[in-house]
Amino acid sequence: MCRVNTRSKSETKRYRNMLGSYPTGVAVITTRDNGGCCVGMTINSFCSLSLTPALVSICIDNQSSNYCTYYNCRGFTLTFLSEDQEAVAMQFATRGANKFSQLDCSPNKDQFGPSVPNATAILNCETYQRITVGDHLMLVGKVHQYKQFDRPPLVFEKGRFTSITNDQAAISQTAA
DSSP states (O other), rough: OOOOOOSSSHHHHHHHHHHHSOOEEEEEEEETTSSSOEEEEEEOEEEEETTTTTTTEEEEEEEEEEEEEEEEEHHEEEEOOOOOOOOHHHHHHSTTTOOOTTTSSSSOOOSSSSSOOOOOOOOEEEEEEEEEEEEEEEEEEEEEEEOSSOBEEEEEEEEEEEEEOOOHHHHHHHHH
């Protein structure tokens, strides 16, 4: 076992690489700022917290340019990307990119932010709690609506995008 010493840049990098060996789903989180403009970013720090009430969490780095917007948002929309949406993930991960060029950003009373079409699932969440944890904001959302589609998810592992193959999906279904 290695001791974690995040004061060392090389140890921080090794630690981050180790964490990256755990595959995660990829999502886009969107909301609107105080002026009504759409804001969005790619995340892979999603967690289901509770079924009753239906709560989920996401984490946002304190250094994110969107930190204040998400800290103050009334709610947010999570779109879980499908395996063919790597370009969407990169678009929303790139600072300064026109992230919403392909999305309808007109106000929608049923959603806190726009959703990405052709996704695996969409969750519309009201902000339930904000918790400062280390160098991140944990934003807890109460799910008001969700929609699921029959599409394989986009996965991030070891610094790259990947997907669940048919063989892996069959193994997962057998294990369930």
